[in-house]
Amino acid sequence: MPFDPQAYRPERRILSLGEPFYDPVRAADFPETRPRFRNDRVAAEIGLERLDDAEWVAHLGRFVPLPGSLEEPLALRYHGHQFRSYNPDLGDGRGFTFAQLRDRAGRLLDLGTKGSGQTPWSRFGDGRLTLKGGVREVLASEMLEALGVPTSRSLSLIETGEALERNDEPSPTRAAVLVRLSHGHIRIGTFQRLAYHREEEAMRRLVRYVLAELYGEEGEDPVRLLELVVARTAVLAARYMAAGFVHGVLNSDNINVTGDSFDYGPWRFAPTWDPGFTAAYFDHAGLYAFGRQPEAILWDAMQLASSLRLIAESDPLVAALDRFAEAYQPAVAEALLWRMGRVTRHDESDRALVQEVERALRASGAGLDRFFFDVFAQDLPPSYGAEWDAVRAALADHAPRRTRDHAYWQGEPCAMLIDEVEAIWAPIAERDDWTAFEAKLTAIRQMAEALA
Known part of the structure; x- marks a missing residue:
């Protein structure tokens, strides 16, 4: 069994909400699935760290249902104020919730996606995520966790072999699908939608x-x-x-x-x-x-x-x-x-x-x-x-x-300013070199140990 029996605790509590909270959807059929980031530290908290690469891709790139959890992905419905203007046409347009699990402490967690394809709420979007956007999300969530901010955590980033057109970065650009782990995906906008419809x-x-x-x-x-x-x-x-x-x-x-x-x-x-x-x-x-x-x-x-x-x-x-x-x-x-x-x-x-x-x-x-x-x-x-x-x-x-005897304090501060983010992305874009990205994750986790 590829799941840790001591930690794997599937749930489907979100189904108790029923209509009108979500729409069953299907994931996009990606041309390829190339793992780029695998967070085994987080996976161990929910019993997924034993998955081999093929199983990892099957569940977190092709979205084969996790045993005992949701049988199909759910695109959540919500409204919201965007820059103080109310928008009733929102919802999961390029993501969905595809599983619920409990961690070792018993907390209910959602596995949600970004870039997993179009849904009824995609409007005019392609439902995709750029690889650069995925890299930035991994960096942000790792840095924020280290700095003590309550945050979703990036579990997986898989490149999907598609060429995307975007207005805010050189195009065509590479595509990816991200999986994040979060303590629920219920938003203030979820409540706003129900109030709007009375x-x-x-x-x-x-x-x-x-x-x-x-x-x-x-x-x-x-x-x-x-x-x-x-x-x-x-x-x-x-x-x-x-x-x-x-x-x-x-x-x-x-x-x-x-x-x-x-x-x-x-x-x-x-x-x-x-x-x-x-x-x-x-x-x-x-x-x-x-x-x-x-x-x-x-x-x-x-x-x-x-x-x-x-x-x-x-x-x-x-x-x-x-x-x-x-x-x-x-x-x-x-x-x-x-x-x-x-x-x-x-x-x-x-x-x-x-x-x-x-x-x-x-x-x-x-x-x-x-x-x-x-x-x-x-x-x-x-x-x-x-x-x-x-x-x-x-x-x-x-x-x-606490004392300042951790090795981190003998070096330089770990930062994540925009110039460094661009410097991490450049070798990935130019020659598929992930060395700087991986080195940064190591540095962030060292800082987290020093601060903890």
Whole structure:
């Protein structure tokens, strides 16, 4: 048996939702399937690490059903606000959920795809993913996981032998199909669709599903659900800031109700603490700029609250939304202190340190990755001048949370700025050389060990 009997725990809980949540679909018939990335570390958590290459491709490239799980892929239906404009014509247009499994801790996980072919929601798209897009998603998810951001994780990337035409990169370009592992693929936009169609019974069914399957709580309380989502998304916003990450497209259809980040398109890591830094070239107004991400995520949570008014009173929903700020402030302090290698004290000294760090970073224009690397030591090195004295004083109130004896701290900071992403892709595009990509993954995982 190619599945680890101690870890392989198939599920099909999503079928309890029934209509109107998804459409059964079929995967594209790809000309070829060439494995490019196989995440056995993640596969071991769900019992798939024993698959040989042929079995891996069969299940994660040709989408032969995993035993005991879904018998056919499901393209999920949803709506959403895109750059604050409501769009009722959304849904999984180039992906689907094709399996559910539990990990060793018992969490329900979805195996979802990107680039797996057209669905009823593809509109005018070809349902495909560029190989470069797949490479970027692997890099983003690996880096974010290392930096403590709750995120989907890339399980598999398989090149599919198709030539794609795209307007935003040299074409024709290579195609791929990505499989990601996520704690559910229920979006705020999933709730918006039900509110739009006034489907009250389906809304109650979805609330029950999310509470039971994704939060481990029984009942049908929409206010409780909103409280949980507000708490999780506040943490997500805080972790984005500490990671220096800019998602780029924080539309309500891209916000998972579990607070796990996913769907990486025009992402970037900010080189400095610049609140106006944007990732998407089409975000002309800076709606999803680095410093506006907490506001954007709260706005999306407000759309969930608005949708839940179909089955709940307004006042308790508003009260639940008001908890975002009180959840965000300690979460951002904890996230920044974690990245700086300091113990959180859960008092005013945390906030004082964060304020001094943000002030110094903005005033100095210091590189974020360099700063967080250097500050993991007990004191900032002398190269940080007198303008950093207030940070040094605030750091004195926070003990180091671990030693700096890992080999990672003897080298250079691991970063993922846009120039390096392009440098990793260039040899793949030019001569099918994956050396830089594989070396980067090794470096990211070394950093993760040092930070953990």
